[in-house]
Amino acid sequence: MTDQPAGLYPPSAAMAAGAHADKAKYDEMYAASINDPEAFWGEHGKRIDWIKPYTKVKNTSFAPGNVDIKWYEDGTLNISANCIDRHLETRADQTAIIWEPDSPDEEAQHITYAQLHEKTCLMANSLKELGVKKGDRVVLYLPMIPEAAYAMLACARIGAIHSIVFAGFSADALAARISGSNAKVVITADGAPRGGRVTNLKDSVNQALINVMHDCKCLCVKRTGQQIAWRSDGDYWLHEIEETVSADCPPEEMNAEDPLFILYTSGSTGMPKGVVHSTGGYIVYASMTHQYVFDYHDGDVFWCTADVGWVTGHSYIVYGPLANGATTLMFEGVPTYPDAGRFWQVCEKHKVNQFYTAPTAIRALMGQGDSFVEKYDLSDLKLLGTVGEPINPEAWNWYNTTIGKGKIPIVDTWWQTETGGHLLTPLPGAVATKPGSATVPFFGIQPVILEPTTGEEIHETVAEGVLCIKDSWPAQMRTVWGDHERFEKTYFSDYKNYYFTGDGCRRDADGYYWITGRVDDVINVSGHRMGTAEVESALVAHAKVAEAAVVGYPHDIKGQGIYAYVTLMSGEEPSDELRKELETWVRSEIGPIAKPDLLQWAPGLPKTRSGKIMRRILRKIAEDDFGALGDTSTLADPSVVEDLIENRMNKQ
Numbered sequence: 001m002t003d004q005p006a007g008l009y010p011p012s013a014a015m016a017a018g019a020h021a022d023k024a025k026y027d028e029m030y031a032a033s034i035n036d037p038e039a040f041w042g043e044h045g046k047r048i049d050w051i052k053p054y055t056k057v058k059n060t061s062f063a064p065g066n067v068d069i070k071w072y073e074d075g076t077l078n079i080s081a082n083c084i085d086r087h088l089e090t091r092a093d094q095t096a097i098i099w100e101p102d103s104p105d106e107e108a109q110h111i112t113y114a115q116l117h118e119k120t121c122l123m124a125n126s127l128k129e130l131g132v133k134k135g136d137r138v139v140l141y142l143p144m145i146p147e148a149a150y151a152m153l154a155c156a157r158i159g160a161i162h163s164i165v166f167a168g169f170s171a172d173a174l175a176a177r178i179s180g181s182n183a184k185v186v187i188t189a190d191g192a193p194r195g196g197r198v199t200n201l202k203d204s205v206n207q208a209l210i211n212v213m214h215d216c217k218c219l220c221v222k223r224t225g226q227q228i229a230w231r232s233d234g235d236y237w238l239h240e241i242e243e244t245v246s247a248d249c250p251p252e253e254m255n256a257e258d259p260l261f262i263l264y265t266s267g268s269t270g271m272p273k274g275v276v277h278s279t280g281g282y283i284v285y286a287s288m289t290h291q292y293v294f295d296y297h298d299g300d301v302f303w304c305t306a307d308v309g310w311v312t313g314h315s316y317i318v319y320g321p322l323a324n325g326a327t328t329l330m331f332e333g334v335p336t337y338p339d340a341g342r343f344w345q346v347c348e349k350h351k352v353n354q355f356y357t358a359p360t361a362i363r364a365l366m367g368q369g370d371s372f373v374e375k376y377d378l379s380d381l382k383l384l385g386t387v388g389e390p391i392n393p394e395a396w397n398w399y400n401t402t403i404g405k406g407k408i409p410i411v412d413t414w415w416q417t418e419t420g421g422h423l424l425t426p427l428p429g430a431v432a433t434k435p436g437s438a439t440v441p442f443f444g445i446q447p448v449i450l451e452p453t454t455g456e457e458i459h460e461t462v463a464e465g466v467l468c469i470k471d472s473w474p475a476q477m478r479t480v481w482g483d484h485e486r487f488e489k490t491y492f493s494d495y496k497n498y499y500f501t502g503d504g505c506r507r508d509a510d511g512y513y514w515i516t517g518r519v520d521d522v523i524n525v526s527g528h529r530m531g532t533a534e535v536e537s538a539l540v541a542h543a544k545v546a547e548a549a550v551v552g553y554p555h556d557i558k559g560q561g562i563y564a565y566v567t568l569m570s571g572e573e574p575s576d577e578l579r580k581e582l583e584t585w586v587r588s589e590i591g592p593i594a595k596p597d598l599l600q601w602a603p604g605l606p607k608t609r610s611g612k613i614m615r616r617i618l619r620k621i622a623e624d625d626f627g628a629l630g631d632t633s634t635l636a637d638p639s640v641v642e643d644l645i646e647n648r649m650n651k652q
């Protein structure tokens with residue numbers, strides 16, 4: 001055995017031999033995907049069943065003023081048929097979804113493909129019963145229960161566009177998304193058990209709908225059986241409607257470019273934007289990445305721990321796995337309930353083969369000690385995955401040795417809500433990994449590193465700058481819902497003819513990519529994106545707040561924490577009570593994930609003479625890096641900086 005260079009972990013011989021792609025195959029397929037994308041994606045598009053096969057493969061432009069992305073544009077298909085019906089001949093009795101409830105004492109469910117078909121059809125016909133038609137929007141505000149998957153697939157089946165709102169978002173955030181998409185129906189549940197506590201989701205929906213000006217019906221799943229308030233009009237129980245409708249719903253013929261879903265995500269400015277994903281390209285790419293990146297083989301049990309409220313849940317709990325006829329695990333609970341061994345208990349119980357989670361969860365569990373892991377048999381695991389932020393070496397080592405026993409690959413997958421699927425990632429049988437690097441591009445992806453100020457592409461292998469993508473891939477987002485101009489402005493205007501990711505990146509001598517974090521005013525809290533502007537506007541909406549500035553700072557578990565500087569209206573006095581009031585306020589405006597971790601009273605904010613807040617300085621203070629404040633001489637009043645430094649919050 002030869003010694004491997006430090007920090008380089010090549011695929012084991014066994015992994016390479018059994019994988020969908022070894023090194024030679026990856027090299028060959030990658031080259032083919034770049035040299036002739038039409039031929040490559042024309043061929044791989046066939047992994048999906050088309051009603052009317054496409055004759056055109058790629059028709060995409062990143063040209064300024066004319067950004068237009070179309071894949072398989074004359075093909076027609078139905079995604080729900082691809083995720084369900086086409087498997088029925090061979091897999092009717094195979095488990096499609098394993099559902100693990102919040103409480104380990106409640107029984108898990110094994111839903112077969114035949115049952116998935118029936119449940120999805122019943123849900124689809126129920127939506128039709130409520131008047132939902134092709135092209136209509138349906139908002140989902142649900143716990144992690146099988147009905148969330150049925151609802152997504154039911155929408156896809158009848159051609160309705162779903163927009164999932166993470167159940168941890170507040171009623172106000174929900175109202176904005178229902179209004180923003182003019183949704184006809186919102187699907188929710190009575191309650192959502194999580195970590196042993198129950199939230200009353202229906203209550204939040206009721207509250208949200210008060211602020212929705214158009215007529216929106218509510219379809220309610222009975223999950224807990226708890227008492228809930230019913231509106232006088234427009235509320236329906238799913239189980240009641242299902243008794244009246246047929247269990248067969250023929251899938252609607254959809255064009256490849258018809259929107260499949262809208263998913264709101266935070267940006268650097270303004271309110272979250274509705275990312276729109278289409279049908280044909282999305283499902284080709286989601287299913288292909290699921291198969292190759294996780295090296296999924298028939299009969300494997302795949303577990304992605306994300307919530308379906310995030311894109312990870314869309315692509316790698318529901319669409320990718322089910323399109324591949326996989327068995328996918330859906331977990332209602334949290335990693336630490338009833339204790340920090342829950343993930344590993346579930347892995348053992350359901351014989352999980354591929355496990356995909358976020359560095360923030362790994363760090364939180366690592367901190368609880370190894371005894372929670374050692375109790376369980378993890379010998380079915382063949383692969384580990386991570387997503388959401390760069391993984392730090394300590395967390396990587398723990399994941400590798402304590403969970404993977406040093407024997408199985410870790411795929412670090414870099415991608416975004418906008419990209420629909422993995423863009424930078426190792427294929428486990430092909431690419432030697434380096435802890436902390438998302439390694440190399442998936443098929444068809446041409447990453448480039450640009451010099452941030454000039455926008456010049458850096459051609460040398462070793463490079464550092466902003467990460468852009470040179471050409472389109474099938475699962476790329478198509479537009480911002482209702483605002484194509486914002487789409488162009490956000491992603492295609494800073495660097496012309498490229499897709500701008502918003503991430504900084506380094507490329508090493510081996511051509512490996514290392515994400516260095518966002519270069520815009522987006523922070524990454526526990527793998528979730530939060531726009532600083534969003535939290536600021538929530539804070540200033542409070543009557544006692546005059547001004548607020550929000551930045552990220554390093555946080556041991558969350559990766560980044562939210563640091564808020566708040567200037568009060570004159571006459572208002574800072575107090576612990578008011579601090580709590582503001583925290584509660586932000587929770588109710590956006591949701592618990594937006595609550596500032598540290599909130600500092602700021603008598604004044606550092607501003608230029610033209611009134612622009614100097615965020616660079618605020619970031620440095622929040623990072624506790626006072627030595628690197630840089631030039632403060634252009635400030636209108638340099639003394640405010642002294643005050644902010646003196647009163648920096650220190651508790652985590």
Ligand code: WT7
Nearest residue numbers: 312387388389390412413414415416417515529
């Ligand atoms: C941002 C996208 C796509 C699913 C989860 C988040 C960061 C994501 C990685 C990774 C380093 C990562 C980036 C990206 N990010 N994965 N493997 N290594 N950074 O989706 O909410 O759209 O956030 O998350 O900064 O831009 P999202």
